[in-house]
Amino acid sequence: MSNDPIISVRELSKCFGDFIAVDRISFDVARGEIFGFLGANGAGKTTAMRMLCGLSYPSSGSGTVAGFDVMREGERIKRRIGYMSQRFSLYDDLTVMENIRLYAGIYGLTRRQMLRRAVTVLDRLQFRSEADTLVGGLPLGWKQKLAFSVAMLHQPEVVFLDEPTGGVDPVTRRQFWELIYEAVADGTTVFITTHYMDEAEYCSRVSIMVDGQIRALGVPADLKRQFAVQTMDEVFRTLARGAKRSE
Amino acid sequence: MRKSFGSFVRKETLHILRDGRTMMIVLLMPVVQMILFGFAISNEVNNIDVGVVVPHPTESVRQAIERISSNPYFTFKGYLSADRIDQALRQGEVDAVVVFADDYDRQMDAFSRGEGGEKAIQIVIDASDTNTASAGAVYLKSVLLEGHAGVVSPETHLLYNPQMKSAYSFVPGIMGMIFMLICAIMTSVSIVREKETGTMEVLLVSPVRPLWIVSAKMIPYFTLSCLNLLSILLLARFVLEVPMSGNLISIVGVSMLYLILALAFGLFISTVAQRQATALLISAMLLLFPIIMLSGMAFPVENMPGILQVVSCVVPTRWYIDAVRKLMIEGLPFVAVLKEFFILVGMTLMLLTVALRKFNDKLE
Structure with a gap:
């Protein structure tokens, strides 16, 4: 493991016609960090994340993910990252095991690797008895935990989580974060967007986007001190108040 | 790459198998239609x-x-x-x-x-x-008036379908419609469904090439359509007693080509539509309606006003039905449908090019 940042972005922009969705953002994410990527709806978070995942080409600027250029090496990046979207990303009409097998196949895992990791995942989630249950019949919280585990199946260097805990009850959110901590303990870097400001407190560092630009970046404790407030929620609201774009 | 393609085909097959009701409809629809058109809806004078x-x-x-x-x-x-x-x-x-x-x-x-x-x-x-x-x-x-035909009485010989059995002429039409329905509509809906549920995004973040994703989707539907082709041909031969005097290999070959064309159509629709309902609506407006009205399935192309005859030329089903009629009912050899065959090949290539280009653009 090197000391180079796993994600490094310089002056990255994305325009749709006249509209500047992402306006010259720059930041680094170190290996093993939990990087919180915050911002109101429409601030440009998702667009920025899509560029880092190789789903969308940047209009200008540069960046690397896991050592590969986001402009030219999108396909190689895709092999090294995991991704879980805010919308549920597994197939309801397939069983837990069939979903695991599908994603294992997509990432080219051998049958033996797949079985070994499936057992690990099912044990960790205490899902063994549910292996042949259709995913559609599981409670939302379970689905989200499973989706996260499936995104981690090929042991990516960095995992992108787009509002993974939306609509999930507090207990399950807590369990979800335990999974995130376990992944970080195993050496994975976590890049997460969220609307819950208590979750922002769990991050190693956070950035806050307003109107396509990064307005604040740092360790949560430092940011609170800088804005002279008690919680991340207040930091966020102070910054978001100045937003010109909404929804 | 071959391994991940395999897991995709497997997944798509599971989707279809899990949705038992849809599969029943897909497999039974041609049978029911053949029987309906063949027996119930007949224009023959009877009883x-x-x-x-x-x-x-x-x-x-x-x-x-x-x-x-x-x-x-x-x-x-x-x-x-x-x-x-x-x-x-x-x-x-x-x-x-x-x-x-x-x-x-x-x-x-x-x-x-x-x-x-x-x-x-x-x-x-x-x-x-x-x-x-x-x-x-x-x-x-x-x-x-038999025996009293002192006035003008033209003598008419009905060729190829002497009993004027309506079943004969409906068979190619049903084939033209069913294959378009299954391949185009079902593939487009199944691709758009993944956009709608958000699973497509996850697939696009994976290292699998988008083209592989859609190809894997097409394989099970292609297989299903081949099963339907088989059941239609069997029904036509043994239940409706269509003579099938033409070259069976040519019929199957032209049908396969038409299936690929229909799949390309489905892919094209899926690049335009963002929601399943839209995909269905486009399919109905762009496919079902023109196919029934303009392909010669229900109304003979020759009887249409000139402008509609021109429009009917761009409906691929028209050429397919023409070809199958010639092969299946008139019993002509493959050489006789070369024109239709090459028109279908041209349309397939064009649709595939447009659909793939549009599909790749969309990913940006």
Whole structure:
């Protein structure tokens, strides 16, 4: 493991016609960090994340993910990252095991690797008895935990989580974060967007986007001190108040 | 890469198998349609119940009635009095009534000499079903006037489908419609469904090439369509007794080409539509409607106004139906459908190019 940042972005922009969705953002994410990527709806978070995942080409600027250029090496990046979207990303009409097998196949895992990791995942989630249950019949919280585990199946260097805990009850959110901590303990870097400001407190560092630009970046404790407030929620609201774009 | 492609095909197959109801519909639809079009919806004259009103029985009247009762398409229901005609028709005792004139013999003589005689016979027919009524009236008239055809009587030979069985001509049409339905509509809906649920995004973040994702989707639908092709051909041959005199390999070959064309169509629709409902709507407007109206399946292309004939040229189904008709019913060799074949090849290549280009653009 090197000391180079796993994600490094310089002056990255994305325009749709006249509209500047992402306006010259720059930041680094170190290996093993939990990087919180915050911002109101429409601030440009998702667009920025899509560029880092190789789903969308940047209009200008540069960046690397896991050592590969986001402009030219999108396909190689895709092999090294995991991704879980805010919308549920597994197939309801397939069983837990069939979903695991599908994603294992997509990432080219051998049958033996797949079985070994499936057992690990099912044990960790205490899902063994549910292996042949259709995913559609599981409670939302379970689905989200499973989706996260499936995104981690090929042991990516960095995992992108787009509002993974939306609509999930507090207990399950807590369990979800335990999974995130376990992944970080195993050496994975976590890049997460969220609307819950208590979750922002769990991050190693956070950035806050307003109107396509990064307005604040740092360790949560430092940011609170800088804005002279008690919680991340207040930091966020102070910054978001100045937003010109909404929804 | 081959391994991940395999897991995709497997997943798509599972999707279809899990949705048992849809699969039943897909597999049974052609069977039901073949039986419906082949038997229920026939334009043939069949089982017409005929009553007669005879005010003045003579030998020639008796002969005319004999011709009706011995004809397999008519059922002679007996004699009626003139004032019961309406009642008998209303109560469904008879479908048609033949009223002989008082001076039938004299009128028929005049008719044979070509000097009038229009009032010899009156045919009263229940026209609540206009097609059967007009076909029945024409046929009834020709049966009654047999031997009296002193006027112009063109002799018509019906080739290829001498019994005028409607089943024959419907088979290629059904094939043209079913394959478009399954390949185009079902593939496009299944691709758009993944956009809608968000799973497509996850697939696009994976290292699998988008082209592989959609190809894997097409394979199970292609297989399903081949099963349907088999069931349609078997039904046509053994239940509807279509002679299938043409080259079977050519029929299957042209159908495969058409299946690929339909899949390309589905891919194209999926690049335009963002929601399943939109995909269905586009399919219905862009495919189903023109196919039924313009492909020659229901209405002969030759009878359309000129401008519609031109429009029908861009409906691929028209060419497919033409080709299958020639191969299956006329029994022509493959050389005879070369024109249709190359038009279909051209359309397939064009659609594939446009669909793939649009598909790749969309990913940005």
